[in-house]
Amino acid sequence: MSVTAIGAYTHEPHDTADRFTAPLLYVAWDEHMIFAAPAVVPLSMHTIMADVQSKVLPKLYGAHPEFERIQWSQVQWFCGDRMFTPKPKGTLAEHGFGHKSVLRFRTPGLEGLRGSCG
């Protein structure tokens, strides 16, 4: 039994994809922790990577002084722990993302405020 309980004990998860207007994507900019935790964003998995970069990320991270210095060609992208090379026209789904996946990006050379990961 996966729970030590006195009787039958099964309950629905509260956050399956069907309960949201769009699947949830967790997003984080590594080494930039003035954004203390990764963000939760409801986002269609048909969104293409170019739009993620140009529309989603600026809204989330544009306030950081290093954001405008990002050289996008140098950026390292992760789906969970897996590094990948994005195709600008490829959708999130095509890059392996689904409901409750984590999208992280890393910007070599930009390690947060005074290199503090802030």
Place this chain on the structure above:
Amino acid sequence: MSSIDLQTKEIKPARNTFTHVARHIGGDKPASRYQEATIGLQPTQNFHYRPTWDPAHEIFDASRSAIKLADWYVLKDPRQYYYANWTITRARQHEAVEANYSFVDSRGLLSRMTDEVRESACKVLMPLRHVAWAGNMNNTYICAYGYGTAITAPCNFHAMDHLGIAQYLTRFGLAVDDPGVLDAGKNDWLNDPRWQVLRRLVEDTLVMKDPMEMFVAQNLALDGLLYPLIYGSFVDEHLTLKGGTAVAMLTSFMPEWHDECARWVDAVVKACAAESDENKQLMTTWIQAWADRAQAALAPVAEIALGEHGQEALAEVRTTFNARIAKIGITL
């Protein structure tokens, strides 16, 4: 002068009490410590996990009782107990108990008591340690599974009171006799046929599920008949006449406590019944059923205590009890 100084600095309160308290007491006005320490303390929603011990209910779940209340905070405690004033009250009563022990001790009152009185007292009171233990269990149950701090907090205090009574009875036994008296009492409780009807009733309350029915069975029906019978008819009247004043002194906590708590118990039952006809019907059925059972269970105990006058005394107690219930607005 200083008040004028304060005014010039305008140290004015922004509010008189907490918003959730204000909603219950009819607006933002100074609230009592009882109100601030009671109203809204129990969470009501957004529970993350079902209990592993009762997956059919939420952690706090009003549907554990058949009683339905729109607002469980109508079950006010007229004594306005929160932990501090409850414990202070009990400590003060305990000082009185200690004073009585000193008095009884210094006057040698126990040694002046006849063996007959001593034995009769022990015979009746020692098995009641176990009844008090069950009262402790049952009120702890209501505290755990009841709904809303207004009822659960005083049930916690009431549970502790019952434990206190069990310990007072133990202390009494040890004061008037050797420790074997406790075993003898337990033996009677388990084996003497005259205690078995009561023990059956008590064990039945221990497995009840509805916390409000348990409240009625334990705190109103059983205790409402037992305390007047034992500490009124038996100790205060019967034993005192036979030179057992010391017994009355050493158990003085119990009748005083019962009178105090009866006001609270009545207020709870009254508020439940006042809410709806359904509640009133439930309360009536419960009181009728449990009071009848308690009376029957106490009949042999009354005989141990009062001999041939037992039934008469118990009938009187029942009459008084029915009058008490009528005052709540319930007709049996």
Place this chain on the structure above:
Amino acid sequence: MSNVFIAFQANEESRPLVDAIVADNPEAQVVYSPGLVKIDAPNRLVVKRETIEEIIGRKYDLQELQINLVTLSGNLDEDDDEFVLSWKH
């Protein structure tokens, strides 16, 4: 070797307790911080009723010390005469 400790609210009532503990536990270290007095001792610390009674000049029940007690660490062993904290390694 590990320390046990006991801490009391820093007030007049705790003072004789602290004095008694220091008298009975030569290795005890007393540390004061706002509102608090903490006493550390290697492996064992004893509070003796008799010593407190000598200091305050009246009868003392060791259960009274809980009134001003804030915290302790170690295993407690209590009887009418002594309140002992220790580690049993």
Place this chain on the structure above:
Amino acid sequence: MDKRVEKKKLDLGSRYQALTQDLQWNTSYQPMEKVFPYARYEGIRVHDWSQWQDPFKMTLDVWWRQQSDKERRLYAVLDAFAQNNGQIGVSDARYVNAVKLMLQVFSPLKYALHRALAHSARNLPGDALRIATQIQASEQLRHAQQTVHAASVYNKYFNGMHEVPRWYEQAWYLAPVKSFADDLASAGPFELMVAISFGFETLLSDTLFVPFMSAAAHNGDLSMVPAGFSSQSDTTRHKQAGITLVKFLLQQDSLNIATVQRWVDKWFWRSFRLMPMVAMLQDYMVPKRVGSWKESWDTYVEAPVEALFAELAAYGLKKPAGWQAACAAKDHLSHQAWNAFYGYGHALAFHTWVPGNDELEWLDRKYPNSFDRWYRPRLSYYAQCEAAGKRFHHHALPMQCQVCQQPMIFTEPGDGRWIAYRETQHEDESFHFCSDQCQTIFANEPDKYVQAQLASHAILQTSGSETTENALQASIADLGVVIGRDNGEFHGSEDDTNFTLWGGGQDMKEAQL
């Protein structure tokens, strides 16, 4: 036997024994399994209940006397505090935010412990333990109520305290506390005793109440201090009960060891995940400092827990699985917590701020390995933004750990660079965790933790909107939190302005001169 001989006074041990044990009997009209229906399903085996005794040997007469003595003192102080406008005597109005957190976190938490313990206190089938548990249940209610009473006067004059029950139920940042409490309450009677008395009280409660209360005293809070110290004296008894209970369970049957170890691992970590708020209370929210979080961790956690487990090894119990990770976090915890709360400051029910220069220096002295390297630059940046009139806020909804429900703000143990991510697939669904320990807790009982109602997700379900920009703040506003008045930047807030207007903190300043 002549019963008129003078009776000798019983010694403490015999008196306790006589008054406490043997009240219970083996029922025969109802089966014992029905009287104690929850005694078996957790798999704990007890062969001889008489082997457990309350180390303090508490009986109700002594308890009432002692507790009433404590309460008389406490409430006399609370009355005097209210009559003398004690609320303006604290060091600095920023301090009041510590009171807000005490009220928002610890009053509901203690209340939850009270009810959960009542559940154990009804269902544990041994007299002595059940009685000690009842006393503990009652005292947790005491702590919940006295926290409300101590905060009551502050609530009249300051914001951020006026509707705690609703906030506790629904505010996103209090979800770690509620999920902890609900986890306890949904556990069986044995697990929750080990969880509360041992995991929480024994291992971690001192580090909250002792140093914080000392700091509160230092900041002139004559209301909360006696309440806190007084409640910790009760907790001392609970801790002893916890230690002796764990030993008892381990000794009763070797089959209990694995279960108890699992509970100790789980509840140490769940309790530890409540510590970020405590850590930042000490390092950031108390204007006049007594000591750092790290120092109190060393004094009140690391040293005594090491000593305790050196002893428990003989019983077959190992240090909790998360012990190393927790110790490694001591250089980071308070800073990561404050950094997060500052960023989400628009969506709380208390104020946040950037510490003053002398305070930054103090933090640097206390945290030479971490503060300057990782955390000071963030605070300097926030100060800059503020000076430019653009206070920094982090608007996005935070990703939360499925188990502890903290936002995912914690870095890998001992490191300041990488946020720790752990992920598990369970029945085709992804679940995320902040740590190995939370992941293990989930793996042991997935069907329990899949139920969690994560606040960020709940907000998205109710708002239904694809724009999440103000969703976090809106969720707080929906709970009656007045934006800007109850939260946001401290400097220039109504609390700040009023306190200055009232001449607050003057006594402290004069006392220093």
